[in-house]
Amino acid sequence: MKPMIRIVFTALLVLTMVAVAACSSNNSSSPSTSPSTGASEQPSGGKTDGEKVKLRIMTITTDENRNNIMEQFIKPNIAKEFPNLEVEFEPGGGGEDMANKMKTYNASGDMPDIFWNDAGFFTSLNQAGNIMDLTSYITEDGFLNKYKVPEALKHFDGKIYSLSSGADTYFTPVIFYHKDLFEQAGVQVPQTFDELIEASKKLKDEGIVPVVTPGKDGWGLKLFMLQQMVQTGDPEAMMKLVNNETDFNDPSVIAGVERIERLAKEGVFADGIANIDYGPAMEMFTSKKSAMLWMFTWELPNLAKIDSVDFFPFPSSSDKYDPNKVAQFWGSPLNGYAVSAKTEHPDEAVKVAEFLAMQDALYFESVGSAIALETGNTAANLSPLMEKFLNWYNAADVKIASFALNSVDARMSAELSTQGARLLTGEYPSAEFLKVINQEWEENTWFGN
Amino acid sequence: MNKFFSTKMSIAVFATPALLLFTVFCVYPLLPQLWMSLHNHNGFQNLGFVGFDNYWSVMKSSSFWVSHRNTYLIVAISVLIGLPLSMVFALFIDVQTPRLRRFFKSAAMFPAILSVIVVSQIWVAFYEPNWGLFNTILRSIGLDGLTRSWLTNEKTVMISIGLTFLWQYIGLNAILLYTGIKTIPKNYYEAALIDGANAFQVSTRITIPLLQDVMKYVLILSSLGSMAFYAHVRVMTAGGPGDLSRTVIYQMYYTAFDTSQFGKGTAIAVIFILQCLVISFLIQRFVAREKVEF
């Protein structure tokens, strides 16, 4: 055969193969490559010998806690627990990466059987009917009763969509600091906002970066800083904002945003804060380049291992706020393992979701975090720092839900990130920020439907 | 001869495979986009026909114009600064001794073969304000006043990202132009040298005019490539601070995915594609209109 004809022939062959692949129906011979079609041919009980039920799980893989849970708890235990399952893990990343992936799957109807749910994309999934109400399943098998506060699992529509370890009941933002660096600069733990700025200036004079927090894409600003700066001045205003009873024209809210602008302008944050990612922010603090880290308490067990680390609540900006009485409450009932409403194997999938939530709980328990899910183990010894935290947190009787997780739709959330990162540069007037955000707030659909 | 070669059969055999693949996988997916841009669509659900409302609405947003300014800045950097530099570099490579030539050629393409993720990550480290390379150098030569937080300063962020882009592809373009230079018959140069032309005259009168096709190719590639500039921004700044380093594609992606407004996102895509069509047309129309015969 002439070489060219061979090439043409090959090309046509390839095209034919494509056509064949395109026209072939579901039961064509493509074993192992297509889990969803393969699985549909089996009875949903999946108890037939040899034939394993296949499930696809998308996990959140954002930080070292998550990584440890996967490597030390989920992977070693899952085969033992579910001998009849063949499980495929897909690391979802986190933040926007994960949200975009979930939205694509959601739009094209290719949902994983079990996935980490997040307030950021929940609405889309729910409207498309892709997320399952777990209430009846977990009530029947009694898993619900393992939670200390079963009510906390309910979304405001009264349904339960996600199972979590309950550790996030105890997640709240605080200010971690290095005692020795404070001493070196002759700084006391600040009690008020102005003292915080004074302390930062002294630290800066000593060549120490005062505060670091993940600022890239407005992470810290959106998740806690905005809320803290408002509620340390006026907790009531913050509570109203979370419940959609006020807006960004509220003087107390405006004052909170202005505080952030002032922090940025006074050089309280590390240079380039608006582009510092989670990992580098953690590293800056643990390597003692910065004196303070503004962070959620899910990092507390890791940070407690460093001798010099202590924490204090956000200092007050007015008499209306008492640091020992008010705390931000992270938990959103939406964060946790959820099951696709379209899964072929709902029974198995719910069991796996329960298993995953339990592994999270076991991990957080093992590192000395408080959890709200009964693991059956006796409580481990808590580190002194964790005890100090629990004493403070349990005594705080005003707990305000997280604004970022409980009040904004995807669009407003994205805009908060954008505008927030800009506010952190210190080159963006708070008035501009307020103008844009208030506009978004008016168009916020979270409470509307 | 043409008649003999261009039978209907041969045209079909030669044209079909590529046109089919191209149509199915590159053009066809655009049609749902066009439809979506006329609807209020949140990615999975059509909430009704809205006509051109999405188009008006995206054009009212200030981020839309910021993203256009940034995109055209990148195009300007890569066409007005990048291409001339690549050309000079290509001519420079051409006159080196073989050993140096080999060094420059190997080095030139190196950044382009690395993944954008890798390159961007490295440059983020260069720009880091506290211990990054640039600020460290500036401090060490006593220019503390010039140090800045390159990627969060609104005046420097886009230039900084643009520099990374320029650096990554300048060498690749130079190599493409250089291979073009190599295809110019040697006797042209010999004739010119006999006529007593110097290196500069040879470049402007022989090399550059005869390179028209390759230059056009490189021009299209780099102007449209920089129109679609996106991945570097994603890794280096996530569009920040605020929306100040977003490009059009970033803005499209952000609108569709991050804010769940696929109707508006696809409207941006359509506007974008129209602009690219115009640019492509302008280049086709006005650059290298006449074929230079060897």
Place this chain on the structure above:
Amino acid sequence: MKNGIRLFWFVVGCSFLFPLYWMVSMSLKSKSEAYNNQFGLPKAWAWDNYMEVLSKYDFPLYFKNSVIYTGGTIAITLVAGTMLAYCLSRMSWKFNGLALFYVSLGLIVPIEVVIIPLFQLVKSLHIKDTYFALILPYTGFSLASCVLMLFAFLRSLPKELEEAACIDGANVYQAFSRIIFPIVMPALVTQTVLIFMRVWNEFPLAFILGARDQFRPLTVGLHSFFVSVGVSHWGYIGAAMMLTSLPTIIIYMIGNEKIENALTAGAILK
């Protein structure tokens, strides 16, 4: 002046190689040193970074997948693309101009724009969870640049080439395979390199369509590694970057001379 220009380009040339040094040195630093000593040589050489990364990063699998994606895309694109470019540059077809314009649209459609429809298309063609799920879209998106470049090359070739073949009694397929194909070889090599770089490093589409572990290419594997294991350990990140880039670097080091020879050969033919 002349030395100044030479020095400038020499510095630029060295800067092109700097990332290689940076990656190598970073991959051998411990976690804390990577932050404290970003640009210097490692003080203690942490070779275990590589062992650690290899144990958590299924490099052979991802590598194999990347080779299949890249190889498949190159093969189909070059064959189909050259044929179309030949048709457009040499055959008298009344839609030549239109077809060229149509294909050049491919240069301006960024892959991100069409991810959702593409995902649905791949699903409805039942090629999801096969290698074709990425190879065919990549081919669609690589054709434009391939066709345009080959068109430019073919257009600059004298018509006498085929006229001679025609006189010898060869048909169009023989003329194409015996005369045109060898001559455009340099352009094909260049295209191979360009497609390789593009597909080997492609991320957004692979992230969605090649998400299943057994079909993940290196870029997606690297990203998963960044977000799950590496997170803040630059030593690991550097080592994973090195492993991912190494095949490209080696091919480039070997292929560099060959590419150059092929291109020069193409020039001499004229």
